Amino acid sequence: MQQMSKLNSYIFIVLVLGFSSCKKQEIGPQCPTCVDENITVKYDDVLIGCEGNFGWGNASISLYNPTNTSITNTVFQNINGYPLGDVLQSMTEYNGKLFVVVNNSGNIEILDTATYQKTATISGLTSPRYFCGINNSKAYVSDLFSSQIAILDLASNSVIGSINTGGWTEEMLLVNDKVYVCRPDTNFILQINASTNSIEDTIVVGKGPSSLVLDNNNKLWVLSSGGINDEQAELNQIDPSTNSISKTMVFSDLSNSPNNLKISSNGETIYYLNNGVNQLSIYASSLPSSSIINQNGALFYGLGISPTNDIYVSDAVDYVQSGIVYRYDSTASLIHQFSVGIIPQGFWFK
Amino acid sequence: MSALRNLFFILICLIASSNCFAQEDTLKQVVVTTTITPAPSYKLIKVPNIESYVTDNLADLLSKETPIYIKSSGPGGLSTISIRGAGASHTQLYWNGISINSPTLGQLDLATLPVAFIDEAEIHLGASSVVDGSGGLGGAIQLNTSANYKNKLNATFRKELGSFGIDKTLFSINAGNKKFQSKTSLFRNSSTNDFKYIDITQENSPISERENAEIIQYGIKQEFYFAPNKENNFAIKSNYIDSYRQIPSALGVKTKEEYQTDKALRLMGEWRHGKKKTFQHLRLAFIKDEMNYMDTSLSINSLISVDSYKASYNFNHYFNYLLKFSAQVNAGSDIANSTGFGAQHQQNRQSVFVQFEQKSNWGYQYNIAARQEVIDGKLIPLIPTIGVKYFLTKNHHFAINANAARNYKAPSLNELYWNPGGNPDLLPEIGFTSEMGLTYQYRKLAFSISPYYSLIDNWIQWLPQESGIWTPINVKQIENKGIELDIKKVFKISNEVKLHLHSGYNYVNSINKSSILTSDNSIGRQLIYVPKHTFNIVLKLELKQWSFAYNQTITGKVFIDATNTTYMPYYAPADINISYSLKKDMKSADIGLKISNLYNEDYQIMANRPLPGRWFLLFLKVNLNATNE
Numbered sequence: 001m002q003q004m005s006k007l008n009s010y011i012f013i014v015l016v017l018g019f020s021s022c023k024k025q026e027i028g029p030q031c032p033t034c035v036d037e038n039i040t041v042k043y044d045d046v047l048i049g050c051e052g053n054f055g056w057g058n059a060s061i062s063l064y065n066p067t068n069t070s071i072t073n074t075v076f077q078n079i080n081g082y083p084l085g086d087v088l089q090s091m092t093e094y095n096g097k098l099f100v101v102v103n104n105s106g107n108i109e110i111l112d113t114a115t116y117q118k119t120a121t122i123s124g125l126t127s128p129r130y131f132c133g134i135n136n137s138k139a140y141v142s143d144l145f146s147s148q149i150a151i152l153d154l155a156s157n158s159v160i161g162s163i164n165t166g167g168w169t170e171e172m173l174l175v176n177d178k179v180y181v182c183r184p185d186t187n188f189i190l191q192i193n194a195s196t197n198s199i200e201d202t203i204v205v206g207k208g209p210s211s212l213v214l215d216n217n218n219k220l221w222v223l224s225s226g227g228i229n230d231e232q233a234e235l236n237q238i239d240p241s242t243n244s245i246s247k248t249m250v251f252s253d254l255s256n257s258p259n260n261l262k263i264s265s266n267g268e269t270i271y272y273l274n275n276g277v278n279q280l281s282i283y284a285s286s287l288p289s290s291s292i293i294n295q296n297g298a299l300f301y302g303l304g305i306s307p308t309n310d311i312y313v314s315d316a317v318d319y320v321q322s323g324i325v326y327r328y329d330s331t332a333s334l335i336h337q338f339s340v341g342i343i344p345q346g347f348w349f350k
Numbered sequence: 351m352s353a354l355r356n357l358f359f360i361l362i363c364l365i366a367s368s369n370c371f372a373q374e375d376t377l378k379q380v381v382v383t384t385t386i387t388p389a390p391s392y393k394l395i396k397v398p399n400i401e402s403y404v405t406d407n408l409a410d411l412l413s414k415e416t417p418i419y420i421k422s423s424g425p426g427g428l429s430t431i432s433i434r435g436a437g438a439s440h441t442q443l444y445w446n447g448i449s450i451n452s453p454t455l456g457q458l459d460l461a462t463l464p465v466a467f468i469d470e471a472e473i474h475l476g477a478s479s480v481v482d483g484s485g486g487l488g489g490a491i492q493l494n495t496s497a498n499y500k501n502k503l504n505a506t507f508r509k510e511l512g513s514f515g516i517d518k519t520l521f522s523i524n525a526g527n528k529k530f531q532s533k534t535s536l537f538r539n540s541s542t543n544d545f546k547y548i549d550i551t552q553e554n555s556p557i558s559e560r561e562n563a564e565i566i567q568y569g570i571k572q573e574f575y576f577a578p579n580k581e582n583n584f585a586i587k588s589n590y591i592d593s594y595r596q597i598p599s600a601l602g603v604k605t606k607e608e609y610q611t612d613k614a615l616r617l618m619g620e621w622r623h624g625k626k627k628t629f630q631h632l633r634l635a636f637i638k639d640e641m642n643y644m645d646t647s648l649s650i651n652s653l654i655s656v657d658s659y660k661a662s663y664n665f666n667h668y669f670n671y672l673l674k675f676s677a678q679v680n681a682g683s684d685i686a687n688s689t690g691f692g693a694q695h696q697q698n699r700q701s702v703f704v705q706f707e708q709k710s711n712w713g714y715q716y717n718i719a720a721r722q723e724v725i726d727g728k729l730i731p732l733i734p735t736i737g738v739k740y741f742l743t744k745n746h747h748f749a750i751n752a753n754a755a756r757n758y759k760a761p762s763l764n765e766l767y768w769n770p771g772g773n774p775d776l777l778p779e780i781g782f783t784s785e786m787g788l789t790y791q792y793r794k795l796a797f798s799i800s801p802y803y804s805l806i807d808n809w810i811q812w813l814p815q816e817s818g819i820w821t822p823i824n825v826k827q828i829e830n831k832g833i834e835l836d837i838k839k840v841f842k843i844s845n846e847v848k849l850h851l852h853s854g855y856n857y858v859n860s861i862n863k864s865s866i867l868t869s870d871n872s873i874g875r876q877l878i879y880v881p882k883h884t885f886n887i888v889l890k891l892e893l894k895q896w897s898f899a900y901n902q903t904i905t906g907k908v909f910i911d912a913t914n915t916t917y918m919p920y921y922a923p924a925d926i927n928i929s930y931s932l933k934k935d936m937k938s939a940d941i942g943l944k945i946s947n948l949y950n951e952d953y954q955i956m957a958n959r960p961l962p963g964r965w966f967l968l969f970l971k972v973n974l975n976a977t978n979e
Binding site: 020026027028031033034056057058073079080082083085086104105106107123126127145154203255256258259275290296297298299301315317318319320321322324339340341346 | 548550551552553554555600601602604647649650672744770811814815816817818819825832856865867869870871872878910911912913915916917919952953954956958
């Protein structure tokens with residue numbers, strides 16, 4: 001009996017040591033199905049910015065081609081060999097480069113739009129949100145926490161200064177050497193002189209402005225969410241030559257929290273999300289009474305309008321699974337739906 | 351009948367309750383405790399080797415000594431538990447019968463609970479958590495303290511020094527006589543945690559050093575026990591921990607200046623009474639919990655402070671040695687202040703539990719019990735449970751058991767009142783759980799196989815609403831199917847050489863069964879951060895004055911997205927512990943070396959939270975021990 005026990009214990013020790021001798025290669029998050037070594041860049045590509053979960057480091061970019069409907073996930077990592085970072089906030093094209101703002105990494109990854117290869121990284125930002133190019137050498141970056149807009153030097157790709165803004169800044173738009181900046185925790189937008197970097201004016205809009213577009217009549221449109229059931233949301237049209245409000249449309253339902261203001265490539269049709277995709281002409285005098293695309297129990301998270309006026313809308317589902325992108329044509333009929341990365345929220349059309 | 355009489359003897363466990371459990375699970379004895387413990391038809395794990403972890407925290411202990419999955423962000427960092435596929439808030443923790451899960455978070459960070467505070471840890475799996483309270487949809491953990499009235503003086507000084515600035519000091523002194531005992535422990539633990547790791551999120555995966563990961567914890571435990579006579583026993587128990595932890599950023603996240611302080615004071619007065627066939631146990635407790643999260647780089651300062659007043663009364667009556675009636679009445683109030691609330695919130699809970707436990711005199715046992723809870727004056731659905739145990743062989747070595755319960759978990763205060771987003775209309779999560787088991791126990795060998803099935807309905811998840819505000823909602827129905835294997839054996843190789851072995855393997859298939867979300871692609875898929883396979887083995891060889899311990903855990907891959915496309919790879923770290931003990935009369939000195947992550951594995955438990963490679967620890971323990979016998 002004692003012999004047996006001895007033997008048993010040796011067997012156990014050998015077994016246990018055996019377990020540990022096999023060394024594995026994988027470290028950290030793995031996605032075998034995402035790997036694609038042969039990414040081909042096409043003229044009509046759509047890049048989908050996937051936010052990822054805060055603190056998980058799983059921001060990613062998915063690549064969709066509308067012609068052959070192919071999808072490749074984690075393109076940034078596939079091409080550049082390392083993951084994008086934590087919380088993709090926005091993608092903005094400027095001078096043939098794509099500026100990908102990675103919020104919780106405090107970085108902007110600059111991609112060559114011809115290859116999606118990284119050309120440079122701008123780091124040292126606090127909580128960057130949006131990029132706005134001013135000229136070949138200068139750009140602004142808005143910020144959630146720093147109460148400043150960072151001024152970038154595009155030659156050295158570094159932060160060279162800042163503009164105090166008093167709080168959270170969001171989307172920005174350059175119109176005739178003036179930059180209009182949303183201040184979502186207030187009821188105004190800022191107007192900054194892009195030559196002197198000084199705030200010249202504030203324009204009162206609805207509560208919680210966060211997105212803005214320019215139409216083909218050079219009028220600025222600002223969408224304000226109304227805060228959290230605080231005030232009624234508003235869509236305002238501003239004449240940038242005078243900074244006066246030329247149109248105000250109020251969302252009658254206090255619970256409405258519209259967001260994601262976009263405009264068609266010809267600058268004549270405005271889109272936004274509010275319980276579905278809504279559309280109105282820049283000549284309209286009132287808000288549409290119903291959505292053109294119903295969200296049917298889902299909650300649309302991101303919106304993009306392609307150069308051919310296809311409507312791309314995303315659903316993050318439960319925010320920890322592959323998000324879904326729906327592609328509709330301009331008449332709001334569904335063309336294609338596909339799965340992408342975690343929390344798809346932005347679209348860039350090549 | 352005479353044989354029967356021989357079978358029947360009552361062990362009075364008023365004094366050192368832990369000694370009695372070692373022999374439970376046979377019909378030969380009736381184990382008596384003043385506290386209500388799970389009936390024999392339920393599964394519990396007494397965590398072994400607890401004294402080897404006296405300078406560690408509960409997460410370290412459970413992750414090494416059981417195959418239960420502990421999700422840890424790093425050494426000493428936020429660590430949560432998942433039992434049988436359930437979430438962190440579905441494991442209820444109790445300190446001497448009093449709930450210590452944070453009422454605001456609904457869960458407890460196991461890294462803030464030092465093993466020095468407890469003498470015994472008992473895991474109540476599945477339905478067996480119903481005897482402790484509600485909400486243990488996965489299970490419950492009872493952390494108990496007790497006194498040994500045979501002790502005269504037991505003084506210990508322990509010092510540990512290790513890699514990346516680990517510096518631990520523990521001093522404890524237990525002294526007393528047959529009527530009075532005092533137990534005191536003081537400790538301080540610190541480490542800089544600036545270990546090296548491979549940064550897979552940077553170009554060319556450089557080797558980096560962890561930053562902003564320092565930890566400083568100190569604590570004190572003081573307990574007084576008083577037994578004026580055979581029938582009565584009084585105790586005052588207290589502990590206090592002050593913990594300062596820097597929070598290192600996940601890889602790929604901008605380095606910030608985040609840190610967290612946790613301060614917890616726990617106080618309890620206890621009275622036990624046992625006379626003839628009736629046993630009572632009253633506990634009154636006050637708990638003050640303060641958690642402060644700061645990010646100086648972003649000027650974020652969030653403070654949560656909770657005062658809890660709790661009372662628990664247990665009553666056990668033996669009609670005869672075959673029939674027992676138990677009842678428990680609990681009442682408590684949590685008063686919470688949080689920067690996330692904007693106002694103070696109070697929650698009052700009362701509950702009543704009754705149980706009948708009957709045995710036959712030939713080999714089966716069954717019990718039937720129910721708990722009714724009232725939260726803020728509202729009746730919560732009844733929690734019923736039933737269990738059966740049957741001995742397959744006459745010698746009582748083999749037994750089968752089965753049990754089932756319906757349970758529920760009330761929403762946490764954050765889920766109800768967080769501003770903005772708290773959802774006062776949130777429904778409790780409802781659990782149904784059932785288990786079968788086959789156990790074998792004879793002398794130095796014990797093993798068990800327990801398949802189980804459970805459902806959790808109204809599974810709560812935070813999701814953004816139309817307004818963009820994140821709100822907790824009852825989203826999913828989760829199904830957990832699994833099997834647990836445990837084995838324990840002592841090999842006596844010679845009179846001076848003994849090998850202790852215990853090992854466990856858990857399999858859990860935890861899936862999203864249905865969901866209120868349209869186009870939810872996670873239906874039928876494994877939940878995130880729930881490994882299908884976990885395994886552990888502990889081998890401890892005692893050879894005269896030498897002791898060698900080898901610990902191996904293997905945790906299978908976990909998915910990190912609900913559609914199961916991305917995962918964290920498996921990890922299999924091993925530890926080895928060698929110590930030498932010198933004894934002379936009542937004095938002893940132990941010196942030892944511990945090598946952790948023996949095979950220098952590069953791994954992460956949570957995505958982008960690196961863990962250290964191989965590291966070392968030296969320890970010295972000096973002990974003075976005298977008994978009253």
